Amino acid sequence: MKNQAVNATRDRVTIRDVAQDAGVSVAAVSKVLRNAYGVSEVLRAKVEISIEKLNYRPSVAARAMRGRTQTVGVLVIELSNPFLAGVIEEANATLAESNFKALIGIGRSASSIEASMIESMIDNRMDGVLIIAPRISGKILELYARQIPIVVIAHHEPHAKTYDTVNSDDHGGAYLAVEAALQRGYRDIAMLSYDLGDSPPTIVALLREKGYLDGMKAEGLEGRIIRLPSVGADRRAAINDFLAMRDRPRAVFVWSDLDAVPLINAARMCGIRVPEDLAIIGYDNSPMAAIPLVGLTSVDQNAAALGRTAAETLLGRIDGREEARHLLIKPHVEMRGST
Structure with a gap:
């Protein structure tokens, strides 16, 4: 009943509501949200249950009050795939049109490295993160997306609520x-x-x-x-x-x-x-x-369309859009001599 009263008298659930519901401190909730080192599985489970129950989302207004850095993190699985260059170049050009700078990190196909880099992007107050072909799970992405706008390429999860996806079909x-x-x-x-x-x-x-x-x-x-x-x-x-x-x-x-x-x-x-x-x-x-x-x-796959659409979608997130978007880019076959 107490939680229902909180939700009925307030437009948005806060991190304090989550802490109170879980019976832990605000700092503990923050550590879980940041996936900080040393968080026990018991604590994580308690906080995640409360987050899910209360449908907690961080305040867009509060994030805006901290001011923008005009930087976006781009996290890629690796750079040896020549296809990715076209995606990154178009995304970077689209972000630059809105006066955003892109800083690139390489996840090396390791979820632990990806998690660490996303945390660094959050800690450095970047305005959003564009992730290409992550190894990290959708569940963890959902937690990070409660703290920073996220758009993911090459990750098919059309039911995700807190982040957007842009994929080739x-x-x-x-x-x-x-x-x-x-x-x-x-x-x-x-x-x-x-x-x-x-x-x-x-x-x-x-x-x-x-x-x-x-x-x-x-x-x-x-x-x-x-x-x-x-x-x-x-x-x-x-x-x-x-x-x-x-x-x-x-x-x-x-x-x-x-x-x-x-x-x-x-x-x-x-x-x-x-x-x-x-x-x-x-x-x-x-x-x-x-x-x-x-x-x-x-x-x-139309690399340019993937990069441009993903960057535009991320900019929309940064500007305050909250409803999730899951977009597919239509591919076609380029016929050459191998067939």
């Missing part, structure tokens, strides 16, 4: 890849993915696998997913093993150009003709795919 893009192969007359079409291990259900590869399987099913064909080693592992031997398979498919859709470009190179190095012996379709339409000597057919 990865399911639709994979479906288009299957259709492109079928239009070229191929029916023995496999997908080359990787060992997902304990990856969360929000990752792009999982949506692409579902899109591939749905595309095959729609044609009455049985899908076959062949897996390379997990992210971070050396995949060269596994790619050669795939090429040496006795039942190698006639065509293959590869989850990303990160593996499709090495595959097309390895095929040609060992005398397998592309596309005469093996047709290959990638995903990302990275700059390497368009090089004439590579000539890789690939699904184009």
Whole structure:
């Protein structure tokens, strides 16, 4: 009854209400929200239960009173993926138009590093965070998003309440890849993915696998997913093993150009003709795919649209918008010589 009275007499639940409901101090609630080191699981659970029950959101007005720094943190999984450069450049240009500076951090595919960097961005009073392909869980992102505006790219969580997502329609893009192969007359079409291990259900590869399987099913064909080693592992031997398979498919859709470009190179190095012996379709339409000597057919995510839309969405969050937005960018297939 006491909590109901608090909510009935106040427009917004405060951090003090959360502390009172959980029976802890305001400082303890703050530590949980910041995911600070040394917080016990018991304390975290008590605070999270109260946050969920009271639907606590930090005050946008209070955040504005602290003043803006005109800085935005951009957290990326790594920089070796050439596709990401186009996303970051367009996001940076869009932010610059509104006089915001972007500061880039690299998460190195480790959730602990990502969490530490987000905390540093909060501590340095950045106005928002743009995160690309995080390993961190959606539950933790929800907690951070109560403290700072967050927009995430390459993270499919359409039911998130406290942060926004901007993605390529990865399911639709994979479906288009299957259709492109079928239009070229191929029916023995496999997908080359990787060992997902304990990856969360929000990752792009999982949506692409579902899109591939749905595309095959729609044609009455049985899908076959062949897996390379997990992210971070050396995949060269596994790619050669795939090429040496006795039942190698006639065509293959590869989850990303990160593996499709090495595959097309390895095929040609060992005398397998592309596309005469093996047709290959990638995903990302990275700059390497368009090089004439590579000539890789690939699904184009529209990196510029992803970066621009994500930056615009984050600026809206910074300006006070609270309702969550989950946007999909429509992909298309760039046909080249590999099919």
